[in-house]
């Protein structure tokens with residue numbers, strides 16, 4: 216497989232048509248979009264969708280005051296209660312409130328600060344994640360299709376931390392034109408043993424690979440074309456975010472919080 220950045224995209228503005236901009240640049244660069252997977256950083260999807268905010272937009276609730284005070288107490292670092300308020304408004308559940316905020320976003324992704332970003336955001340204090348990243352991915356995919364590029368799969372990515380390990384990596388927030396995962400159950404290993412549990416989250420793996428190409432700073436490469444990667448003929452599934460009933464770690468966190 217081959218991963219190539221779509222270079223020289225402009226600073227993305229509210230209302231920009233990402234499919235048009237990316238397709239135009241991909242053409243100039245001679246990157247064949249047809250049949251490829253296109254990853255796009257949620258940062259630019261959010262910018263195009265106008266998901267910016269300023270701290271002064273937020274009316275601070277008692278809960279946000281409480282959280283900011285707890286973080287100051289536990290982490291010894293100043294926390295703006297308006298930022299805590301922004302995180303609360305993007306979230307459906309608070310999993311950890313100090314020393315950092317871990318929440319479930321409205322679309323089911325669990326991440327620190329509801330994925331609110333303060334880097335690569337000119338003119339505003341905050342960049343919120345896209346409201347519904349799978350719908351964003353589908354809109355971009357359709358934009359390609361309307362321009363005559365068939366069979367383009369789109370993955371909206373973000374950089375995110377993980378439990379148990381240091382460091383961050385790319386993850387998929389939304390996807391279109393391909394399933395989220397590929398089911399190896401029932402396949403055989405080299406000894407003929409049947410695989411019982413392996414469901415490979417291919418959208419996350421592609422997001423992580425693409426994140427190596429985008430970088431995290433000033434590179435200016437939010438989109439990556441992945442060519443010569445095949446989903447293959449295994450079964451696919453669109454399950455990515457675990458529900459709480461299906462997630463022992465979250466259940467344990469709930470118990471720990473309410474002890």
Ligand code: GDP
Nearest residue numbers: 224226227256257258374432433434435436437
């Ligand atoms: P995130 O992982 O979605 O939070 O995005 P990052 O902030 O890590 O940015 C990913 C890549 O996109 C980096 O190479 C940034 O320099 C680039 N980037 C961010 N915003 C823009 C933009 O508006 N235009 C362009 N051309 N690149 C951008």
Ligand code: MN
Nearest residue numbers: 258332334335
């Ligand atoms: Mn960022």
Ligand code: MN
Nearest residue numbers: 258332373374
């Ligand atoms: Mn981000």
Ligand code: MN
Nearest residue numbers: 373374430431
């Ligand atoms: Mn990033």
